[in-house]
Amino acid sequence: MINTLLQGILLGGYYAVIACGLSFMFSVMRIINLAHGSLAVAAAYGLWLLASKFGISPFAGLLIILPVMAAFGWLLQRFVLERSASGGALLPILTTFGLAIVIDNLLFEQFGADTRSLAPFIGNLSYASWQLPGHIFVGKLAVMMMVTAIIILGGLQFFLSRFALGRAIRATAEDPDTAGLVGIDARRVNATATAITMVTIGIAGAFLAMRATFSAYAGAPQLLFAFETAVIGGAGSLWGTLVGGIVLGLAQSLGAQLHPQGFLIGGHVVFLLVVFLRLFRSGMPAFGKIRAFLRSPA
Amino acid sequence: MSLLSIRDLDVRHGLLQAVRCVSFDITEGEVLALVGANGAGKTTLLRSIAGAHLPAAGQVFLGGQDITAVPSHKRIAMGIALVPEGRRLFSQMTVEENLLLGKTAGRKGDWTIERVFDAFPNLKPRRRAKTGHLSGGEQQATAIGRALMSNPDILLLDEVSLGLSPLVVDRVYTQLQALLSSGTTIVLVEQDLGRAMNVASRVICMLEGRVVLDRPAASVIRDEITNAYFGLHHRADEDRSAS
Numbered sequence: 001m002i003n004t005l006l007q008g009i010l011l012g013g014y015y016a017v018i019a020c021g022l023s024f025m026f027s028v029m030r031i032i033n034l035a036h037g038s039l040a041v042a043a044a045y046g047l048w049l050l051a052s053k054f055g056i057s058p059f060a061g062l063l064i065i066l067p068v069m070a071a072f073g074w075l076l077q078r079f080v081l082e083r084s085a086s087g088g089a090l091l092p093i094l095t096t097f098g099l100a101i102v103i104d105n106l107l108f109e110q111f112g113a114d115t116r117s118l119a120p121f122i123g124n125l126s127y128a129s130w131q132l133p134g135h136i137f138v139g140k141l142a143v144m145m146m147v148t149a150i151i152i153l154g155g156l157q158f159f160l161s162r163f164a165l166g167r168a169i170r171a172t173a174e175d176p177d178t179a180g181l182v183g184i185d186a187r188r189v190n191a192t193a194t195a196i197t198m199v200t201i202g203i204a205g206a207f208l209a210m211r212a213t214f215s216a217y218a219g220a221p222q223l224l225f226a227f228e229t230a231v232i233g234g235a236g237s238l239w240g241t242l243v244g245g246i247v248l249g250l251a252q253s254l255g256a257q258l259h260p261q262g263f264l265i266g267g268h269v270v271f272l273l274v275v276f277l278r279l280f281r282s283g284m285p286a287f288g289k290i291r292a293f294l295r296s297p298a
Numbered sequence: 299m300s301l302l303s304i305r306d307l308d309v310r311h312g313l314l315q316a317v318r319c320v321s322f323d324i325t326e327g328e329v330l331a332l333v334g335a336n337g338a339g340k341t342t343l344l345r346s347i348a349g350a351h352l353p354a355a356g357q358v359f360l361g362g363q364d365i366t367a368v369p370s371h372k373r374i375a376m377g378i379a380l381v382p383e384g385r386r387l388f389s390q391m392t393v394e395e396n397l398l399l400g401k402t403a404g405r406k407g408d409w410t411i412e413r414v415f416d417a418f419p420n421l422k423p424r425r426r427a428k429t430g431h432l433s434g435g436e437q438q439a440t441a442i443g444r445a446l447m448s449n450p451d452i453l454l455l456d457e458v459s460l461g462l463s464p465l466v467v468d469r470v471y472t473q474l475q476a477l478l479s480s481g482t483t484i485v486l487v488e489q490d491l492g493r494a495m496n497v498a499s500r501v502i503c504m505l506e507g508r509v510v511l512d513r514p515a516a517s518v519i520r521d522e523i524t525n526a527y528f529g530l531h532h533r534a535d536e537d538r539s540a541s
Contacts, residue, residue: 171399178382
């Protein structure tokens, strides 16, 4: 039982890594990036390509892939998201949805249907573990992901509160119009924020590929996990993301204990519970509105 | 030479034309009060000078340079700072952080956080408080301080007294007094006519988007402004020309 709980908590580290970018982008630009998972998979393919074709270790490969992701993020914001965001709140969702389809199918066309993994390129890290007293095993990779999650979240927090650029990002998130009046170039800030997001996506992609296998269409489930984590933790809250990840990881691990098929269902159930709890606590008006809508003859 | 010139400025909110063919010049050191009824176009005019709302027609010159198409974040670097209506602080951030944001444009000058605290002593103990938790007077002081941190050549003050009690308004103006007499060029929107005439060297009255009166504050009589304010002036002229 303790073993299950521990695995669940550590799994939360991975979810926190993949969700923090989604949450960050939403809190700064009010954009829900539906291409989030696909971009992580694209980064995973990049690392796989470097490892299998050029023999570059995935950890060294990150030094190449992360700057590429950051640059791609900058361009994506400048040339795609910025334009679509000016057309209303719905348009970026459709745009990133389309982007996800394009990325998935390009990857499929390029790499085919074979599942890949970075596990062969990282020695025994993907399955190595430490044994704790009481017959408890903790995976080295899982611990590494948890530590990385804490470093990323702590680093982001530090950057946002202590650096001028971090303050500019927070100011733009709160009120872009007034941010312009104090001299902040909102376009530059948003492009920077997207670049930062892409770096976290790149790291998440690396972990995804190290801990398991991935294929061209593996992006959608990752997006779902990221989305559930962000919502459970409260969208826009950095440390909430870690809590959300841990809750989701625990729910999935416990679900899997109850029933072999329970892994995903456990996560979804907790996600829905949190959503309904939020609606009840803050949103009786929301229910009222739905009821009024149903009652109105039109 | 005039520091700022506005030429035939038209500003629209969609179909609504808020500012119609407004022209005036401001010379250095002038304190210009913009008065007029609600909806006369004062705030829109200030926002278009600050670059937050680009005009539909007309031009804005700063020191002879055409800045009509320059976006707001570059105008503050050129020396135009706006204290927006309703203060518009970043409420999740502390007083200090809000002030530091004012430095983003990076203009050289002698405004520092310490000097802002000297000018507005009531902010000093609130340095690490989130601005969402401040009183109205403290918020207004922070908003003015934030604009000053950019070391502006022209300070635009939009309804500094909005939503404040008369006592607090007095205090804000006392604190502003040093600034008003220091030779900084200021354009302020103020609902209180008496106060506007007291602090300003020149008064412009707007009505339905147009300038209907533009006089030095010393030579203008309160009744003249009141007439312009309500458009009585106007009406009288039209009646005369009709007869």
